[in-house]
Amino acid sequence: MCGIIGYIGSQPARQIIINGLKRLEYRGYDSAGMALVGEETRVFKCAGRVKDLEEIVNASGFNSSVGMGHTRWATHGEPNELNAHPQVSYKGNFIVVHNGIIENYLRLKKHLESRGIVFTSQTDTEVLANLIEHLYLEGDLNAEQAISLALNRVEGAYGLVIIRTKEADKLFAAKKGSPLVIGVGEGENFIASDATPIVEYTQRVIYLNDDDLAIIKKDELILKTIRTKNIEPEVKKIDLKIGEIDKEGFAHFMLKEIFEQPRAIHDTFRGRVLPDYSGVMLGGLHNIIDSVAQAERIIIVACGTSWHAGLLGEYLFEEYTRIPVEVEYASEFRYRGPIIKQGDIVIAISQSGETADTLAAIKIAREKGARVIGVCNVVGSSIPRETDAGVYTHAGPEIGVASTKAFTTQVTVLAMMAFSIGHLKGVISDTLYKELITELVSIPGKIEKTLAVNDKALELAKVFQNTHNALYLGRGYLFPVALEGALKLKEISYIHAEGYPAAEMKHGPIALIDENMPVVVVATKDDTYEKIVSNIQEIKARKGNVIAIVTEGDEIIKKMADYVLEVPETIPALSGLLAVIPLQLLSYHMAVLRGCNVDQPRNLAKSVTVE
Ligand code: G6P
Secondary structure, eight states: OOEEEEEESSSOHHHHHHHHHHHHGGGOOSEEEEEEESSSEEEEEEESOHHHHHHHHHHHOOOOSEEEEEEEOOSSSOSSTTTSSOEEOTTSSEEEEEESOBTTHHHHHHHHHHTTOOOOSSOHHHHHHHHHHHHHHHTTOOHHHHHHHHHHHOOBOEEEEEEETTOTTOEEEEEEBSOOEEEEOSSOEEEESSSTTTTTTOSEEEEOOTTEEEEEOSSOEEEEETTOOEEOOOOEEOOOOGGGGSOTTOSSHHHHHHHTHHHHHHHHHTTTBOTTSSOBOOGGGTTTHHHHHHOSOEEEEEOHHHHHHHHHHHHHHHHHHOOOEEEEEHHHHTTSOOOOOTTOEEEEEESSSOOHHHHHHHHHHHHTTOEEEEEESSTTOHHHHHSSEEEEOOOOOOOSSSOSHHHHHHHHHHHHHHHHHHHHTTSSOHHHHHHHHHHHHHHHHHHHHHGGGHHHHHHHHHHHTTOSEEEEEEOTTHHHHHHHHHHHHHHHHOOEEEEEEGGGGGGTGGGGOSTTOEEEEEOOSSTTHHHHHHHHHHHHHTTOEEEEEEETTOHHHHHHSSEEEEEOOOOHHHHHHHHHHHHHHHHHHHHHHTTOOSSSOTTOOSSOOOO
């Protein structure tokens, strides 16, 4: 979950690394560090953000044309200067930045300590740096041999950049489980956790695979495995524009990404919906779609917001394909010996395509004979490369840690899948299929209209900004939306919030309701509308403060609720795509008013590459 960047070339590396770390900060931001290597080697580290590091390195005035940086999300050892990366080996020959976890680090550390090596940090990364140094010195090996040997001894996950200080004409990079991508330039090369810091310099990239070891010079790239087998590098062109990773005038990435949703959803179905709306073509599924239509069961695995999209997917698939669906937290699925039958289809949903638990769940599912479909946003990430088939959401880079457009584009993909599979199975008629697609295509325009609630969401946020708790209720398709609304509030404003199926309120949460409890009821018109109206009455009878998300023109709930936020009318299956927008905006404004760091909430990271 940390961010890594390395540079080798002829330009001054300092600002390239700082700028790169700023782009990667969404991956972790509790401490940061940098090494600049040339005739002299300088390492700078601090607890805190990249901007703090920037002040320190700029004040030093030091620069060179080779270096690497790291922004950290702590796993081993508290986020202080000592534990920040780069970690330097005991004799100072090797400098290492690392994303991931070395699982056998304690055993290795004990062994190295028994050889008299003294450690200065609590990190697993220092163990790796010292192991490399130890093998290098004791085994009379060159740097590449020592690194290969060390990597063959470690268990766990890593994305690594390593420099031997006296060989500043090359960077070593290695990957297992944690992503790394090389940016191929002219007379200069880059290495980073993802392509966002690279795109302003080059569009040509090489995604490293597990067990790859790259030796990166300014005008040469050598790719091997850690077992020293040479590999032919596959250079790909990335389609990522620099504007996509700027705030473009918005105060925060999260707000920009909320407002981008009409465009993002349009990009999700662009080129996939047939011009006359008679069908959708999901190219990435062509080799598997018949098997999905015949499947007796679909299992959806995901984490966080993606799990909420998966839950909505369950409702969509069961309604439109009549295939039973189970939705699992990837972290639970992977450890409980899941029962997978031949012919089962697993759908893994992940914005980043790197979530460790989701990746592990995929591996288990495939080992047990399931075929796995990935629904991911980041092109070229690990999950799409581990799956049998897949559909990209094409939401564009999502930088705000709280997921917004990832959710709505995932739901869009799941809707397209459910409709097309339902049609293939004959569960839905040609006419209904066309109606569903026509409605889906109208969603970006309806979100555009929904975004007009922004001012009202701000007013409401002012009313509720000091609350300590909130309850979010919804039924059917709107239950996952209630969960997602509560998660958004928790993540960025640190207010305790719970999402619940509205009818379950009577079985516990109703005891929490009094005049201090804001209850957000997602109550747009669908088959359970009358039931949720009764739920609102139950809350009002207990003096709860009701904020209702309603369909435009709903006069009934308007009379009962304390506040309403309106969204345009759509079919129940797609109602979540609209109803979630006011919830995202409400959380956003609450967090801003409370002075929270919206894009980088405490303790969280965008991409969770540790278990
Ligand atoms: C982290 C992020 C969430 C995200 C979850 C799953 O917790 O902060 O926003 O929903 O990981 O990530 P994924 O990339 O697999 O969707």
